Amino acid sequence: MDSSVQLSTEKLYITDNSKVPLDLAVLAGSMTVLLGDDESIASDLALIIAGLKPPVSGRIQFGDDNLSIYSHSARGRIVYVSCDFSCPDGMTVSGHLSLAAAAAGYSRKETRNILSQLYGWCSLENCVNKEVNELSPDNRYLVAFAAACLPVPDVFVLQGPFSEKLHPLLEDLCQGGCAVIASLPEIQYIPQSADRIAVCDSNDVRKIVRLQELSDACSILMRLHVRFFPALPRAVMESLPGAKDIVAIPGGYEFYHAGLSTAVTNLVNLARANSRQIAGLEVRPPSNSELVEFYATDDEPGEADLFWAEDLDI
């Protein structure tokens, strides 16, 4: 991985209510997720990083030269892809991408070549002549993403959620040295290749964690919904090893369990021992507010830099 810093923040206060400044560094080739729903600062932070919204105070610097993200030299090197992207009526996929290619500085001949490669890479071959506004939301997002790739930017800021079809493309970009920052509303949208996840609340970045750490937290916080047929008495359910905070729901129970595979094994054994069948099993990931609460007792918010010392070879 290229270890150069693509973006860094300096004493960045995101909202008027932010209590601590955010000091963040985004490395080339890394993928960072800003996790938070509409009520959190995640989407605002994405806009601020993309230079589309001013922060309350502080600076965002681009590249090793510490350029301002608002400078002319940074234009086209940080791109933002909105999830509610649309085009003027009548604009086709090829029309949109041709316009974006002209804006990015490709000649007509280069445009033809680059677009044919882009259609293949983004699996857009079947929609080339379709109107962008008539595409499915997933494909429309892909078109916006394809257009964002044309200026060959150094930093992609994506406002999610986006389809899983995009995940391998984002991995390709990271391998090519781009930094990807994605604002996502729920944990189920997080790509496997994400390096760091910034858990956001309504004022600050509460905690920045690695994917594995988030995964561990989720396994502690996840709730399982199980339904038995016929119904299982509560006293029997409470004998399930490791089950905590058992709540009755129609036809079954909801509970916490520290390990998913152990829980499933124990549930199957419990059902078999009591001549019951498992009529339904659902794993519910923790909500953002539960994650924020979980991390609230940890380090002070905003203090953690996005990368550990070993990442920066310090």
Add this chain to the structure above:
Amino acid sequence: MGRRPGYLRIWAGVFRYMSEWALRRQGFIWILLAAPIIAWILPGQTAVPFLPLIISCITYSGPAAFLVGWRESDARNDLADILFQSKAGKYSLIIPEILFSFMAGALPALGLATIWTAARGGFPWQLWTVIPFASLTAVSVTVLLEKYLKQTGYILNLLAFMAQASTASWVLSPVFQLIIPHGYVLWTLRWIEGNGAAFHGDIYVFFAVIEGIGLMLLTFKVLSSKFSN
């Protein structure tokens, strides 16, 4: 990549999507024709020949037909999303949208003026100059009135059309002739005819140029921001 963006292709794209957006609206033809029709049916207009009236009106209604509602439209916002962030920058949208609406007024007006003056043995330079600058002013006036006065702006614009075609005594006052920008083309035409103009044609040209350039600076500022409520 260090290459320059393909501005001509971008402009062509903006022309295309702007005209498609405008022509798709039911109001397009009415905006284009409202001013000449209303001006023509005003009492007392008989002193103004129809062709000069049309020439004068088209310098304004041409740009207005393409611009009314454009700044706030989804189509414009979508184009701004594509272009403002790009290396081509915001002026790759602002320049063609001004240029296109300007041409929609200036070109037909100049064409009609050529026909009108052909039989008169000459096309005075004042008319050549005042028409483009009146059209440029029309672009600015439409954008600025819409931005600051919303619907009231449209009504004011229309009233100004009606006023300039009137032959009421107050219309003939020198002050009125200079404060209503819509009138510059008509007053220049009247001056050529030697009919009711309070000033020499050069004065109308002077004010048209000053106003055209001055208001355009404000218009650039207004168009530089994406529309938001």
